[in-house]
Amino acid sequence: MFKMNNLFKTIAAVIILSGLTACDKFLDKMPDNRAELNSQEKIRALLTSAYSTGTYLFFSEYMSDNVDNLGDDNPGTNRFVDQCYTWADVTETDNDSPKYFWEGGYEAINTANQALEAIEKMAGCEDGDLNVKAIEQAGLTAEMAEALLCRAYHHFMLVNFFSLNYNVNTSDKDLGIPYIDRVPQELNPQYDRGTVAEVYDKIDKDLEIALRYVDDSYYKVPKYHFNVRAAYAFACRFYLFYEKWDLAAEYATKCLGSQPAQVLRNWKYRNSLEKDREVKSNDYIKSSYSANLMLMTAYTAFGYYMGYPGITKYSHNAFLNFSEIHYAKNIWGNEQTGWRNVYSWYWEGPEWYSGSTFDQMAFWKIPYLFEYTDPVARIGYAHAVYPAFTTDETLLNRAEAYVMLGRYDEAAADLDTWTHNLIKPANFSGTLTPEFIHEFYQGVEYWTPEVPTIKKHLHPAFAIGGEGELRESMLQCVLQFKRIENSAQGLRWLDVKRYGIEITRRTLQPDPDAGDDDAGFKLLNGSVDVLTVDDPRRAMQIPPDTQAAGIAPNPR
Numbered sequence: 001m002f003k004m005n006n007l008f009k010t011i012a013a014v015i016i017l018s019g020l021t022a023c024d025k026f027l028d029k030m031p032d033n034r035a036e037l038n039s040q041e042k043i044r045a046l047l048t049s050a051y052s053t054g055t056y057l058f059f060s061e062y063m064s065d066n067v068d069n070l071g072d073d074n075p076g077t078n079r080f081v082d083q084c085y086t087w088a089d090v091t092e093t094d095n096d097s098p099k100y101f102w103e104g105g106y107e108a109i110n111t112a113n114q115a116l117e118a119i120e121k122m123a124g125c126e127d128g129d130l131n132v133k134a135i136e137q138a139g140l141t142a143e144m145a146e147a148l149l150c151r152a153y154h155h156f157m158l159v160n161f162f163s164l165n166y167n168v169n170t171s172d173k174d175l176g177i178p179y180i181d182r183v184p185q186e187l188n189p190q191y192d193r194g195t196v197a198e199v200y201d202k203i204d205k206d207l208e209i210a211l212r213y214v215d216d217s218y219y220k221v222p223k224y225h226f227n228v229r230a231a232y233a234f235a236c237r238f239y240l241f242y243e244k245w246d247l248a249a250e251y252a253t254k255c256l257g258s259q260p261a262q263v264l265r266n267w268k269y270r271n272s273l274e275k276d277r278e279v280k281s282n283d284y285i286k287s288s289y290s291a292n293l294m295l296m297t298a299y300t301a302f303g304y305y306m307g308y309p310g311i312t313k314y315s316h317n318a319f320l321n322f323s324e325i326h327y328a329k330n331i332w333g334n335e336q337t338g339w340r341n342v343y344s345w346y347w348e349g350p351e352w353y354s355g356s357t358f359d360q361m362a363f364w365k366i367p368y369l370f371e372y373t374d375p376v377a378r379i380g381y382a383h384a385v386y387p388a389f390t391t392d393e394t395l396l397n398r399a400e401a402y403v404m405l406g407r408y409d410e411a412a413a414d415l416d417t418w419t420h421n422l423i424k425p426a427n428f429s430g431t432l433t434p435e436f437i438h439e440f441y442q443g444v445e446y447w448t449p450e451v452p453t454i455k456k457h458l459h460p461a462f463a464i465g466g467e468g469e470l471r472e473s474m475l476q477c478v479l480q481f482k483r484i485e486n487s488a489q490g491l492r493w494l495d496v497k498r499y500g501i502e503i504t505r506r507t508l509q510p511d512p513d514a515g516d517d518d519a520g521f522k523l524l525n526g527s528v529d530v531l532t533v534d535d536p537r538r539a540m541q542i543p544p545d546t547q548a549a550g551i552a553p554n555p556r
Helices: 012-017 040-047 057-063 079-085 098-122 132-137 141-162 196-213 228-241 245-256 267-271 277-284 302-307 318-324 339-343 391-404 408-422 434-442 470-485 492-498 544-548
Strands: 292-298 351-354 359-362 369-374 379-390 503-510 521-531
Touching (some): 040 098, 040 141, 057 079, 057 492, 098 141, 132 141, 141 196, 141 228, 196 228, 228 245, 228 292, 228 379, 228 391, 267 277, 277 302, 318 359, 379 391, 391 470, 408 434, 408 470, 434 470, 470 492
Antiparallel strands (some): 292 379, 369 379, 503 521
């Protein structure tokens, strides 16, 4: 069943950006049924709705190189999944669709803008004037910071999916997304997409103010809001994508503190938990854990798809995992000697479901939660809680920033910290150094469809030196660790875009000779389609209804 957040659906900005037309009498007059926001308490209550219930998790994971095709005659799919996997323009709509993600993002942005307008009014600012000094005197800076962070974050996520990735060479020309910074006063406002560079510049301005004033003190449950450490993690990710490596490293350090090993996810503890999907996934999202910096809720069935063989045609399968991700030969020394052998290297790795038509490495991270609206008819909504930011991701983002700054020893130290938190000490007691990393990656062949490895050709717009040089080896290590860390969390696609990583779609088939410790499927077709470095499909298409409302589509 399709679930929409109707709280501020009537606002004109959402109407135009979600592609609705004024064919209904309800839309023939300017709607304004908002409660009067005339107190600090009301503004704070409003801001709880400035976080989208639409999520990128599903379509982002299935667009990435974290899934393969297990056979064209495999019935376990639908049109929506087919469109995501093939980078087609998505026309299907449900809670996991790009359309819902787009609409949810702009609903959240509109809510943040309403809060900001109320803050300006209470502070006596002139219309449209974000007078920070007056807001300080009114005692509303914390609320202003949260609203700015929500507005910046949702624009950031939307531009990174619906536009090409930021780069200093072409982003002043590449189509951005509408950056909405006011609640519109007319019925059908028209918005220009601007450029990616312009969107990033506006995010930067919002973020700069917000980071000075973000404050946890008024939150009842800080982990469901932009608390201070979550704001720093967001700043780290933003400036990393903005190619401002020094700021990315600075904000990561503010987030992680002086002892990052103490705030990472406790994988050793997770190894002691009952081997049960519900137990493990509910543990992963606990707000009490320092690793979870900010949690968001969404209407999504993603927890089911990643926790079970929910989609059997396209999956994160054993063939892929043994050769490229968790159970592939890696820097800590494990060889491809069978799943049970390699599994023991980790405190916790993915679980393996295999059968004649399915092969799935399941990740018990995002819970599958079901809310019954009619328990008798068993009708309701699938939803989930997921971490928008974690300390583990932030640590690896800092390592990437250090590499780009040429601070290789510090980058290696962060990579070493992450490794020893994930791998059992009996299996890897060494220390990762730049020399150790470089030597290892020099000995790894580049990925091909027929002989896949953990090392892919990188083609970012920014300079990283030649292949086989130290910086490239260090980045290969960072990206591999991030691929493991962010598996089944939708973030791999963003690294694919930023680093110009090509994806080759291939088809697998059941392997009748596979033993208990072998991958259940083998390669059938080495190249079905290729997402090249300059493929326009890297920018997801604007939803059809939104195009009909006047927003320019992405070129194809």
